[in-house]
Amino acid sequence: xxxxxxxxxxxxxxxxxxxxxxxxxxxxxxxxxxxxxxxxxxxxxxxxxxxxxxxxxxxxxxxxxxxxxxxxxxxxxxxxxxxxxxxxxxxxxxxxxxxxxxxxxxxxxxxxxxxxxxxxxxxxxxxxxxxxxxxxxxxxxxxxxxxxxxxxxxxxxxxxxxxxxxxxxxxxxxxxxxxxxxxxxxxxxxxxxxxxxxxxxxxxxxxxxxxxxxxxxxxxxx
Amino acid sequence: xxxxxxxxxxxxxxxxxxxxxxxxxxxxxxxxxxxxxxxxxxxxxxxxxxxxxxxxxxxxxxxxxxxxxxxxxxxxxxxxxxxxxxxxxxxxxxxxxxxxxxxxxxxxxxxxxxxxxxxxxxxxxxxxxxxxxxxxxxxxxxxxxxxxxxxxxxxxxxxxxxxxxxxxxxxxxxxxxxxxxxxxxxxxxxxxxxxxxxxxxxxxxxxxxxxxxxxxxxxxxxxxxxxxxxxxxxxxxxxxxxxxxxxxxxxxxxxxxxxxxx
Numbered sequence: 001x002x003x004x005x006x007x008x009x010x011x012x013x014x015x016x017x018x019x020x021x022x023x024x025x026x027x028x029x030x031x032x033x034x035x036x037x038x039x040x041x042x043x044x045x046x047x048x049x050x051x052x053x054x055x056x057x058x059x060x061x062x063x064x065x066x067x068x069x070x071x072x073x074x075x076x077x078x079x080x081x082x083x084x085x086x087x088x089x090x091x092x093x094x095x096x097x098x099x100x101x102x103x104x105x106x107x108x109x110x111x112x113x114x115x116x117x118x119x120x121x122x123x124x125x126x127x128x129x130x131x132x133x134x135x136x137x138x139x140x141x142x143x144x145x146x147x148x149x150x151x152x153x154x155x156x157x158x159x160x161x162x163x164x165x166x167x168x169x170x171x172x173x174x175x176x177x178x179x180x181x182x183x184x185x186x187x188x189x190x191x192x193x194x195x196x197x198x199x200x201x202x203x204x205x206x207x208x209x210x211x212x213x214x215x216x217x218x219x220x221x222x
Numbered sequence: 223x224x225x226x227x228x229x230x231x232x233x234x235x236x237x238x239x240x241x242x243x244x245x246x247x248x249x250x251x252x253x254x255x256x257x258x259x260x261x262x263x264x265x266x267x268x269x270x271x272x273x274x275x276x277x278x279x280x281x282x283x284x285x286x287x288x289x290x291x292x293x294x295x296x297x298x299x300x301x302x303x304x305x306x307x308x309x310x311x312x313x314x315x316x317x318x319x320x321x322x323x324x325x326x327x328x329x330x331x332x333x334x335x336x337x338x339x340x341x342x343x344x345x346x347x348x349x350x351x352x353x354x355x356x357x358x359x360x361x362x363x364x365x366x367x368x369x370x371x372x373x374x375x376x377x378x379x380x381x382x383x384x385x386x387x388x389x390x391x392x393x394x395x396x397x398x399x400x401x402x403x404x405x406x407x408x409x410x411x412x413x414x415x416x417x418x419x420x421x422x423x424x425x426x427x428x429x430x431x432x433x434x435x436x437x438x439x440x441x442x443x444x445x446x447x448x449x450x451x452x453x454x455x456x457x458x459x460x461x462x463x464x465x466x467x468x469x470x471x472x473x474x475x476x477x478x479x480x481x482x483x484x
Contacts, residue, residue: 061321073397076403079402080401164390168389177388178368180369181373
């Protein structure tokens with residue numbers, strides 16, 4: 001029988017808490033900035049301006065067809081060669097934003113394209129300005145339509161952030177790996193890590209559900 | 223997993239203890255005309271396999287020089303880290319030139335020659351970074367491979383203000399140093415000799431953390447053979463043969479901590 005010994009974990013809870021806090025910070029910031037990137041990307045993609053569309057297309061294709069691990073290595077190890085040097089935690093954030101931005105662009109583009117032309121025309125008939133039309137008639141219903149896919153992408157982003165320990169960022173996974181290296185209580189540590197990540201994901205889902213009720217809880221008309 | 227592994231180790235240990243270790247007679251080796259040398263082939267640059275699958279590396283060259291000294295042919299037998307001592311004790315090889323670090327535990331099971339190689343862990347960094355000792359690491363960043371000997375060594379001596387950055391392996395830590403993401407690195411001289419081949423003289427050694435010497439091992443009671451091996455190592459250390467081989471594989475002569483170790 002394997003004898004569980006959670007003492008090393010309890011003795012170093014502050015270390016794990018510190019890591020978990022960085023994971024929360026990294027993921028929330030990446031979600032917020034990533035949302036902005038995604039909206040801008042989706043607007044550019046659905047706009048009629050061709051060069052802009054090409055640039056965004058290239059960005060989305062490159063990011064969605066390469067592994068995140070390679071992207072983060074490129075940002076942390078490759079960019080300094082071009083004179084762009086970032087600290088490990090900043091590089092982790094940038095990599096996460098760049099990654100989620102590409103997926104978010106596609107998701108939000110799908111949302112924007114799901115808005116019937118008639119709805120936009122209705123907006124025009126009500127003499128709304130183009131900005132008002134975009135905000136209230138296109139973007140908000142679009143976000144509402146794709147809300148589940150977008151938020152699951154965000155949760156996935158939070159889980160993906162466990163990869164950033166490869167560039168020595170001090171997130172939850174890194175804290176676990178360091179603790180494991182010191183105490184060799186692998187099974188206990190990864191069990192606790194699993195629970196912590198699960199709780200974090202649950203926390204984010206609850207937050208997203210609340211946000212949905214606040215912003216999108218109105219009857220859908222078709 | 224731990225349990226099975228422990229069980230296995232215990233089983234292996236009892237089997238080995240029960241079976242008397244087979245001593246190797248020098249005369250038997252001379253009569254056979256070949257010496258069977260156990261060597262790692264997955265431990266560059268000490269033990270590797272060349273393009274055609276033939277064992278090569280520092281250990282292979284030392285093995286050949288040893289055979290030449292004894293006036294016999296070297297027959298290299300690839301072994302692995304965990305099975306190298308069992309190979310020797312069960313008489314399947316005559317000697318191990320297998321990067322076997324000399325430790326007290328191992329010395330109870332096998333007889334070691336005087337050191338023929340060594341691995342030193344040290345702190346390296348850019349030539350423009352001023353670090354002379356552990357206290358100078360204060361306020362500087364240092365990369366290490368997580369849970370490695372370097373990690374333990376650096377963590378032990380680094381002052382409070384040191385930013386220890388842990389990477390998954392040496393390769394990533396080296397990458398961080400090369401791309402300027404960290405100022406210094408904890409590394410073995412073996413890996414450093416490989417990167418200085420790529421990075422030229424951008425980096426140099428700041429200070430040593432620890433060192434581990436390696437010996438040629440024989441089964442217990444193979445005294446005549448061991449004596450002859452010691453004579454070989456002493457001669458090869460003095461006449462520069464080991465320096466030449468070391469230079470070839472590690473880019474520098476045999477380190478002093480190996481030469482002075484008896």
